[in-house]
Amino acid sequence: MNTIALLPHNEHLLPEGRLKLVISRICDMRMVTEAITNNQPFALGMIANKSSPETVTSIPAIATTAAIIDFNALNSGLLEIVVEGINKISISTLTMAHDKLLTATYQRSHNWPTIKINTNNKLLADKLKLLFISIPEISQYYPQPNYQNATWVCQRWLEILPIDIKHKQSLIHHQTADITISFLLQLLQNHNLINN
Template structure:
């Protein structure tokens, strides 16, 4: 059981493997840990916030890499993160500067599989969603709309669900329950 120490970024958002998100970093301690990540001193994990526990997030997180960064108008740092590998947070400790460092264990990513039959509707709806949300669309060089796992993970990232409900779908061994959920949601709004 190989565990890794990772710097932890938490937000009220979800990032999964092959997904991308832009986050704003203002706190000097967070900026310092980002520099340490870039120097290879830490790996980086992104997790959904959870205020009611000793650890500031849900246990399902995603190891990610920094693929771009920009100095924003307010002198804060904008980072574009790309999800790589699902991880489980086993424990976390807060440093004196307020930064959280987590002990993680790799989890299985969902396997890629083709979208077939009526589930192609989910893929088409995601393409339309990105057309009307160009900021999100701009994060991706390629959309993998023929991959059920990629499509269902992107839907989990953008759907306005409670984080605990997203965690239930993430705990499944594959994307099938998420595909069923999104398809029913789309069909119920089309009626």
């Protein structure tokens, strides 16, 4: 069984996604230092907005391995890192070290295959473009966004939208993005975001 350091976080990351994180806990500093030194990924696990990493003893089954692509020491003594999602993994057990760093045993999970944007799902890409234009702090991490890939588009939506974690986990557990495409189209239509 494989093991990996795990960071519970209420910002969610899926394969090919990018995210800026501010690292403050000593145990997470250790995790980041080891990841940079050994050129190895760690895992990011989904937790709810109201949850605190200090109190997490379990997380949803599907997490994402993440590579550090940039880092910066802040004047406050904290560390700012930018990570990129690599692979989905299925968490089996969690172990907490003396400094509260979590380690997970896991198995590799299948990443979604590419689905080309077509006339039926193009609205998802068009609306994501508009959203990225309105939120430059997110779009700056995607100098070459893959708007032709419905899988990539769906994963970015799932990272951004405030959907219940159980629902997100149910969607990403599927073998392809097809169910998520249908769900997102219905969600955006119900909230009048498609035609506005």
